[in-house]
Amino acid sequence: MAVFGAVYSAVIGLCVGSFLNVVAYRLPRGESVVRPRSRCPGCGGRIAGRDNLPVLSFVLLGGRCRMCGARISWRYPVVEATAGLLWLISWLTFGPTVDGLAAALFSSLLLVLATIDAAHYLLPDQLTYLTLGLGLAASFGVTWTTPLGSVLGAAAGAVALLLLIGVWYLLRRVRGMGLGDVKMLAGVGAFLGPYGMLLTLFLACLFGAVFGLLLMVRGRLGWGSRLPFGVFLSIGAVVALFFGPRLIAAYSSLL
Ligand SMILES: [Zn+2]
Numbered sequence: 001m002a003v004f005g006a007v008y009s010a011v012i013g014l015c016v017g018s019f020l021n022v023v024a025y026r027l028p029r030g031e032s033v034v035r036p037r038s039r040c041p042g043c044g045g046r047i048a049g050r051d052n053l054p055v056l057s058f059v060l061l062g063g064r065c066r067m068c069g070a071r072i073s074w075r076y077p078v079v080e081a082t083a084g085l086l087w088l089i090s091w092l093t094f095g096p097t098v099d100g101l102a103a104a105l106f107s108s109l110l111l112v113l114a115t116i117d118a119a120h121y122l123l124p125d126q127l128t129y130l131t132l133g134l135g136l137a138a139s140f141g142v143t144w145t146t147p148l149g150s151v152l153g154a155a156a157g158a159v160a161l162l163l164l165i166g167v168w169y170l171l172r173r174v175r176g177m178g179l180g181d182v183k184m185l186a187g188v189g190a191f192l193g194p195y196g197m198l199l200t201l202f203l204a205c206l207f208g209a210v211f212g213l214l215l216m217v218r219g220r221l222g223w224g225s226r227l228p229f230g231v232f233l234s235i236g237a238v239v240a241l242f243f244g245p246r247l248i249a250a251y252s253s254l255l
Pocket residue numbers: 040041042043044045065066067068069070
């Protein structure tokens with residue numbers, strides 16, 4: 001039963017990942033995410049069902065379109081595999097509970113936000129508001145926060161990031177982040193509550209700083225360059241979601 005559940009969750013996650021690819025491709029281009037069926041960007045040919053299996057089709061086709069031979073981006077199977085992994089971890093961590101479903105949906109939203117931000121430096125309102133709304137709704141069922149914690153987390157998330165943007169502007173005279181990041185951290189706060197939100201923000205700044213320094217050392221980044229902060233918020237929120245209580249306990253035992 002446990003093994004069946006784990007495999008089933010991973011397979012659903014792979015299919016969700018396939019849909020997230022459609023959303024990540026079409027939403028920034030203003031296209032409908034439900035119609036029409038997937039087409040190859042190279043030749044415009046309709047992609048058959050047997051060539052649309054998550055990860056597997058990419059491997060079987062050698063990363064090329066069956067009709068025209070155009071290369072398929074490696075991002076598609078990576079997003080599908082990541083979604084499968086996130087749904088599997090949700091099952092392994094929380095089992096068949098409201099927590100498990102909320103964790104799977106939340107991490108899927110984080111994945112598609114990170115994918116779009118990495119490609120377009122954009123966090124679409126539709127997705128950040130959806131995260132906020134689902135987070136508030138989920139707070140009535142999950143065990144890690146309450147409706148009050150959800151509202152507090154959302155408000156504190158928005159205020160914290162606005163303050164950070166303000167301080168950054170005073171120091172560097174550039175806007176380091178956008179309002180999309182503010183809305184996204186509000187959504188994270190709605191899902192995780194104030195403590196999870198603060199842990200997410202701390203981890204995102206840490207990951208962003210490390211990544212930025214690595215790029216600077218390799219001469220790929222100047223002081224004025226932009227980083228897609230939503231990517232780091234996503235990674236931070238996934239860590240806070242699955243490992244937050246353990247991290248906070250480990251930190252408290254150090255003090
Ligand atoms: Zn093609």
